[in-house]
Amino acid sequence: MDQAQIEAQVLGSLSQISAADWDSCACPETADGGRPLDPFTTHRFLLALEESGSVGRGTGWQPQYLTAYLDGLLIAAAPLYAKSHSQGEYIFDHSWAHAYESAGGRYYPKLQIAVPFTPATGRRFLVRPGYEAIGMSALVQGAVQLAADNRVSSLHATFCTEAEAHAGAEMGLLTRSSQQFHWLNDTYSDFDGFLAALSSRKRKNIRKERAQACDFGGEIRTLTGSDIQPEHWDTFWQFYQDTGARKWGSPYLTRQFFDIAHETMVDDMALVLAERDGYAVAGALNFIGRETLYGRYWGCTEHHPCLHFELCYYRAIDFAIAHGLARVEAGAQGEHKLARGYLPVRTHSLHWIGDPGFADAVSKYLDAEGRAVGEEIEILTDYGPFRKSNPEEQQ
The missing domain is CATH 3.40.630.30 (Gcn5-related N-acetyltransferase (GNAT))
Incomplete structure (x- = not known):
């Protein structure tokens, strides 16, 4: 041609x-x-x-x-x-x-x-x-x-x-x-199936981390589609600003991005929130692809042991297994992901x-x-x- x-x-x-x-x-x-x-x-x-x-x-x-x-x-x-x-x-x-x-x-x-x-x-x-x-x-x-x-x-x-x-x-x-470090789904039926593939020591450590994370005094929910409400972005913006200020000096995305994304992309997103007494204290935002879950942003207003690992890594694995996704991409850098099942x-x-x-x-x-x-x-x-x-x- x-x-x-x-x-x-x-x-x-x-x-x-x-x-x-x-x-x-x-x-x-x-x-x-x-x-x-x-x-x-x-x-x-x-x-x-x-x-x-x-x-x-x-x-x-x-x-x-x-x-x-x-x-x-x-x-x-x-x-x-x-x-x-x-x-x-x-x-x-x-x-x-x-x-x-x-x-x-x-x-x-x-x-x-x-x-x-x-x-x-x-x-x-x-x-x-x-x-x-x-x-x-x-x-x-x-x-x-x-x-x-x-x-x-x-x-x-x-x-x-x-x-x-x-x-x-x-x-x-x-x-x-x-x-980067990605988690690969070896046709696991559930999270315990994934844990069974790990060494005994790593398996015990992940179970301990998940228990610590869930002991923050509230509940953790994963929201998609219409379950995500416009007001959720007011809270998540606080998380994003805090993380952006620490990592980059100033956030890359504007507040308006989340409002527009809610209107045009809400079905592409999975929002994980840790809530206590009706208020979110931490959150992680993922985007959903045909075969992959993409972990993008995380933030919190309170620090609780292992909550970051739970929201960003383990809940992402839960979602991928439940929805038959082949992998989780959890963002750039981070050798700490290796111990949590994410391979280079x-x-x-x-x-x-x-x-x-x-x-x-x-x-x-x-x-x-x-x-x-x-x-x-x-x-x-x-x-x-x-x-x-x-x-x-x-x-």
């Missing part, structure tokens, strides 16, 4: 394209009436970020959505942003920026294909079925051309799929590996660097980093909580 037939367009807002058109590339699997693989690249999620002011002017995330049309048909799209900083990405390139600017270059602005503030693996090169190869090629070429034409230092696609990483590498992009997995990103000399230096760094990540995953997996072949571990 002739690449010259494809027309690339840059959109400053998702309001310039219909939800049906965008989602025909972002989540074509929903044609069967089911959920998207993940909700984060859907029109409704990205537009909620825009309309709430979480991205856009003054945020350092300026939408530049890239679209590709063939004979008037949208065949591919990418959530592309012009970035003036490296915050809210979770694939850290601060050292790259410092090195480049120390050598006299200008690292910012840069271009980022990503879901803002969301370290969850998913498709970043959104392609209509039947146009996979030509669609991704058009997006990669279009994004690189946009970066070169605007003389920005670099282009990055973060938390892409493994298949996209391999395809991008074949197109000349640099690949980067990083690590490799995550992927793609990068284009405009300066040849700097690109060569980054490439060598990424090769060494990738080997180190692989070795760490192997070591951590070996230290995981699951039963070994030693009979004593099975008692």
Whole structure:
């Protein structure tokens, strides 16, 4: 198929394209009436970020959505942003920026294909079925051309799929590996079935933590769909602000985001609340995908032992088992998740660097980093909580 037939367009807002058109590339699997693989690249999620002011002017995330049309048909799209900083990405390139600017270059602005503030693996090169190869090629070429034409230092696609990483590498992009901790559902019938797969010591520790958490003096509920009420977001906003202030200095999402998400995405969310005397003292917000539960935000107004583990990790496992989900992604970093049944997995990103000399230096760094990540995953997996072949571990 002739690449010259494809027309690339840059959109400053998702309001310039219909939800049906965008989602025909972002989540074509929903044609069967089911959920998207993940909700984060859907029109409704990205537009909620825009309309709430979480991205856009003054945020350092300026939408530049890239679209590709063939004979008037949208065949591919990418959530592309012009970035003036490296915050809210979770694939850290601060050292790259410092090195480049120390050598006299200008690292910012840069271009980022990503879901803002969301370290969850998913498709970043959104392609209509039947146009996979030509669609991704058009997006990669279009994004690189946009970066070169605007003389920005670099282009990055973060938390892409493994298949996209391999395809991008074949197109000349640099690949980067990083690590997260995910819980994998080995067809467990219930939480006790999961515990049975663990070593005796880890099994006892989790039971102890769950008992401690539930001893805070109230009850824990998981709410979805219409059970989530608008007033719940007033409370959750307090949790989110507290966590955001401690982790990032200021929250990435605005208060309005949660109101918009309630109107357009309430069926995509599972809200876990610890309540006492009619008031929530802690909460965790998850997003529901077709195969995966994505743990996103947590916060509290009172500290209680192990309540964080219960709301964020164990209740997520309960939900995944009950709903037949294959995995739980519990966010970025956190080796403490290993003891709670979350194993290390490799995550992927793609990068284009405009300066040849700097690109060569980054490439060598990424090769060494990738080997180190692989070795760490192997070591951590070996230290995981699951039963070994030693009979004593099975008692």
